[in-house]
Amino acid sequence: MTLPYDVSVLVRGWLHGSCVALSGRGGPPALIDTGYHTGVAALAAWFEASTGRPIEAAEAIGLTHIHSDHAGGVAALVARSGTPVLAHRDAAALAEGWDTRLLWLDGTSQEMPRFAVDRALASSGERVDLGGRSWEILWTPGHAVGGVAWWCPEDGVLVTGDALWEDGFGLLNPWVDGPGVFDLTELALDRLSAIAEAVRVVIPGHGAPFTDAPAAVARARSRLTYLRRNPHRHRRQVLFNLAAFASLARPDMSQEAMREHVREAARSFAPAVVGDVTAGSADSADREPGTEAVVEEVLSALYRGKSSTSGTSGVSK
Numbered sequence: 001m002t003l004p005y006d007v008s009v010l011v012r013g014w015l016h017g018s019c020v021a022l023s024g025r026g027g028p029p030a031l032i033d034t035g036y037h038t039g040v041a042a043l044a045a046w047f048e049a050s051t052g053r054p055i056e057a058a059e060a061i062g063l064t065h066i067h068s069d070h071a072g073g074v075a076a077l078v079a080r081s082g083t084p085v086l087a088h089r090d091a092a093a094l095a096e097g098w099d100t101r102l103l104w105l106d107g108t109s110q111e112m113p114r115f116a117v118d119r120a121l122a123s124s125g126e127r128v129d130l131g132g133r134s135w136e137i138l139w140t141p142g143h144a145v146g147g148v149a150w151w152c153p154e155d156g157v158l159v160t161g162d163a164l165w166e167d168g169f170g171l172l173n174p175w176v177d178g179p180g181v182f183d184l185t186e187l188a189l190d191r192l193s194a195i196a197e198a199v200r201v202v203i204p205g206h207g208a209p210f211t212d213a214p215a216a217v218a219r220a221r222s223r224l225t226y227l228r229r230n231p232h233r234h235r236r237q238v239l240f241n242l243a244a245f246a247s248l249a250r251p252d253m254s255q256e257a258m259r260e261h262v263r264e265a266a267r268s269f270a271p272a273v274v275g276d277v278t279a280g281s282a283d284s285a286d287r288e289p290g291t292e293a294v295v296e297e298v299l300s301a302l303y304r305g306k307s308s309t310s311g312t313s314g315v316s317k
């Protein structure tokens, strides 16, 4: 699978969401998503190598959504060159209020230097010129308030952030974002499904670009059904993901510090199974464990994973 000549993708695992450099096709270059705040120097070097222009020359930074692993580097880039930031209007409102709980920073040990959105994008169908391409903005909420996919129908390039990966999507957080996240995810998948046959390459927020969008949407739908039916497993998965992210962001964290971190996340970020989600629980193996039991399960899964897969297996921030 080959990307168009003017599109480059930086894939850096789970700590950093993938970044997309657009060389501009004769006009100014641009960037979609920045990765975590600790990776800006590497991002700048890669951008210049990919586009032949320094990152200060970018006409704008487009965002798929405002989570620390996708927008963590925005403040540093804006400070360097005043680059305008484009995001969905709900994401713009989120940035304006900078509520650290709604931004998933509380209880997660994640950091994201504050920034503002300069241009708020409409919910669906708005056309945006960025990096020499005309993009249609598809509102893809669920995983993130104000999540969008950047869709270029001209040659079928789709940048999905964490709304769609080759196998699944980013974690859903009904504790912070409300139990409606499941229905919002369905809405996002419907929207992506409507264009899936025309997609030639999907650039997801984590993992390598891929071509079979309809198959990915089908897998995402079955993942969504599983999460709806297994709220206790979902809660464990969320806590595992937060722990795995913390282990990447702070690799020197001791096991005891990690235990406290997961405990705190369990208390403040994912305190219990949420409201009407339990009504959908249809899997008898999906039992309700106490919080301490969940903490120990997450820890043992994390350290077991660490010895065999560098702690990254199953992360879905």
Ligand SMILES: [Zn+2]
Residues within 6 Å of the ligand: 065, 067, 070, 143, 144, 162, 170, 317
């Ligand atoms: Zn995300």
